[in-house]
Amino acid sequence: MWITNNLINSIKNMKTRFLIVIILFLLQVSCAKFVEIEVPDYKIISKTVFSSDETAERAVLGIYNELAKADFSNGDFSSVTTLSELSADNFNTTTLNYSMIEFEQNNISPNNSYNLNLWSSAYKIIYMCNAVLEGLEFSEGISSESRTKFSGEAKFVRAFAYFYLVNLYGEVPIVLTTDYRKNAVLHKSSIEDVYGFIINDLNDASTVLGNNYIAGERIRASRFTAMALLARVYLFLEDWEMAEVLSNELIESSENYTLLKNLDEVFLANSKEAIWQISPAGRGPLSFITNEARIFILNSPPPNSQKPVALSDDFLNSFNEEDRRLVQWIGNYNTGNQVFHYPYKYKVNSSSVIEEYSMVLRLAEQYLIRAEARAYQDRLSAAITDLNKIRERAQLPSISSSTSSISRESVLDSIQIERRRELFTEWGHRWLDLKRTGMALSPWISLNSNIDNSDLLYPIPDQEIIKNPNLIQNEGY
Template sequence: MKFKLFDIYLYQTLFVLLCSLLSSCEDFVDVEIPEHKIVSETVFNDNTTANSAVVGIYNELFRSYFSGGGRNSTQVLAGLSADNLRTIILDDDLIEYEQNKISIQNSSNLNLWSSAYNIVYMCNAVLDGLQKSEGVSAEMEVQLTGEVRFVRAFVYFYLVNLYGEVPLILTPDYRKNALASRNTIDEIYSLMIDDLENAVAVLGNTYKDGERTRANKFTAMALLARVHLYKGNWDRAETLSNQVILESQTYELLDDMGRVFLANSKEAIWQISPIGSGSSLAHTKEGNLFIILENPNYATPVSLSNNFVESFSKEDARLTSWIHTFSTESNTFYHPFKYKVKYASSGEITEYSMVLRLAEQYLIRCEARTHQGKLLGAIADLDRIRERANLSLISNIAPGIDQKALLDSISAERRRELFTEWGHRWLDLKRTGRISTVLSPIKTSWQDLDALYPIPEGEISKNPNLTQNNGY
């Protein structure tokens, strides 16, 4: 994606304005802000600046702890909480995630929480500004509102699945936000579904400038399919994922697995670009953190667990294409290699961080069909994933597979296909009720209450209406 230097400066300026509109970019609510009218007149006086404010939200997704792919990201922390990643340096915050004994003072947890809510606040500020603006065209307002509501739903999906009941913040009013109490999980899912249905209804079918970094109709539809899968609405999950899969002019399950995570890959439904850093860096944070080329250090604190690597059969193409090794005199470390670029200080950006991709939609449709007893269609979906991975087809080796065995196979394929992508394994274990069964034999101090992360102590101390999760 190519930007003029002026554009980058404009996005950075608008981001600062948005941060001032919120109370703080890192704290829940702490610092007084200027009057909203001043900021809204500056940011929403015409289509160009309003559009740039929304681009600023997308850019913040790359910078944010929550979504950027670095050491405090959902990708890393949820991977450690499950059984896919392990720590390979002494880092108390990360070790607490691996051992599922997260303290309420854990700084990684605070970074995860506060940066996610920062994006929520930015979304609310833009939505409020768009609604009040007289300078933005009606068509542009509808488009930008759909995109921002998609991003807000995306962030809340992770907040509710990582922390359980959380405050449902729908306004940039810091006075109300400072005393917000926790909402029920059903209330949060209701908001997500409403936001995503709006986005599906108003967004177009194409990507702006061919860049898959902004939401379109099918981006929202893909996330809505996942939401309905988590809610157990099997028919809706099947219908929505099916619509995305059928959009074959735009999306394709790539046979060349080395090309899946490239910028604007045809498998990508939504990606985050490193352009959001506002610098010349041309690599993803996932590539920089996961790829191990020297003795493990602060920059490379995790590797794949032996348990996870051993779950692959030798012929699985994902084992050779998406996993590499680094060996010292005493250890061999298996590291993710979905992203091939570790560090690039400048040059062409060849990889974007993958957020939503077509393979997940096949797995969603497969699982939804299985729960409805549509086993032949489910097997066909699972075989599409297995065929690409060079594995024997279920239709050949177990054509009479029953529902329970097929669900077990889906779980195994989701783990191998989606590893290090947005905490899928951790969330899958929780939503399917298997988390204690799977983790208690390998996590020596596992307790059922460990399935939720703690609300950061600093947030509770500032808000008397904010309660803590059980067990903390």
């Protein structure tokens, strides 16, 4: 499948039909992996596609729409949310879906199709971001203000995709161009270099993006969106001071964000707790519900191939009975012989209007980031104050910060418990937390008993290694 020169020439002078070019162009990406694609000279296409502020903005909107469809980000079977929860201890499979079972057993084969979808769809998003950045660079008809803003949005999304690639796969190639010849032979970059690249992109984005959302829709990147991800990055890099500085600014921005008292309102579209969301509308004009609601809410007894997962007993046992999250964010289906529990953060499983957006970044995480950063700086009372914000919202008793015998370790343990309860089934938080804290290999964690260091990274898909002789498989595969 290729875009013909005739098609390109027929569209060159029709600015308003730019979207046809970009959609067809991206369809070619979806029909083959990003490293295989030889596209026409983007400098030529960009003169038409990026001929005005309006057409350039449509290209940027195309990236956000793709996030709603891409396997790694769409909340469906091959998404970070589903697969990483299986790798951790929050989900169990309820069907004989062997691709999922491999994630649950931490025994993923390099030819696992879901793993390939995860990898290739993340790189497809990166490819699109690079295409937009190149188009903005070569364009002559875009205002300076729009060029700067759109570049910031593309860099944020690119950093977001790389954050998950480096955390799931370790060393990965840094793709900076749409040139298939260069992309096809890239070596892996070190984890340190990938994180450096992510930080540079996020710093650039936070510098040029404004604080406000367009039309009140929290589905495009803002300065605060970039800062929220950057706070997480610094937490993962154990730069406690920077993590606290960034999370603090978000928390102090009370005119933009607040912890909602009613848990049933948190995941609504444009909720005041949301820092960034993905709209299901990006999947198409008739998409009204999130994929998380579609595949998580059990309305028929397992096994059901369309409802492949349920919450684990180990996860359920982590809750206190009085915890409101146990009641409002967890549903159950009774078959008569067995009770299955499922995530019920997203509640709308059928609708003719969009009521919920997929949550990606929210304020509760920032409180937990700041709590952990403060605890590691031995400011335990301040850390407990942040932790209690989350506990009190869940109607749990506050932890006393006046006890002189309280230790850093006990505070950090409490933070990890609340992270698990608060952020379950949201973008793989539990799996990434288990890995970064060293808990994944602990005998006290209910993972596959045979897990070892090599299982902490997913394998590079076989198909990618076959195509690129310079890609080296992760250890143990």
